[in-house]
Amino acid sequence: MLFFSFFQTLVERNAQVTVELKNDLCITGTLHSVDQYLNVKLNNVTVNDPEKYPHLMSVKNCFIRGSVVRYVHLPPSEVDTELLQDGCRKECKQGLSGQQK
């Protein structure tokens, strides 16, 4: 759930992200929504190398399946690494106490 929540805060901030897919395509756009599978929806998308990839020229917003995402490039200003670290520790603790029950 941590990463889902993390992406949701980015959605709230309308962060500009670049998604690198497992077919080497890089798509940049405004993060519009995210779901439990980490499928993402981007608005105002542009493909990073339109000369090589004219396939999505007429596409202005798109849904990207979580399973084909290799990386999500994030603007550093939108990420609070300390908060993320804290959240990670909390989730780890919860996970451990859950196992002992």
Add this chain to the structure above:
Amino acid sequence: MTSILQPSIDQRIAVVTNDGRLFVGTLRGFDQTTNVILQDASERVYSQDQGVEEIQLGLYVVRGDNIAIIGEIDDVIDSEIDHTTIRAAPLKPVVH
């Protein structure tokens, strides 16, 4: 939780599959695993030596496992593009 694909229903969409093919059609249905139903589907075949070839297919169901991208097509921009002049290699397949 409503799906993030819901706003795209009845819209013209482009579906990029994991093997790098591109289908265009009207989104008539989908489910939680991203299986989609496309009405009036066609495939756009990109190649280096000739313009884009559009092959009419009809009603198609695409299994979610094989879907990489679903993009809403802007009809105005799409109608302005002369697909016969576009030369491009097909998209690469997805490698997990």
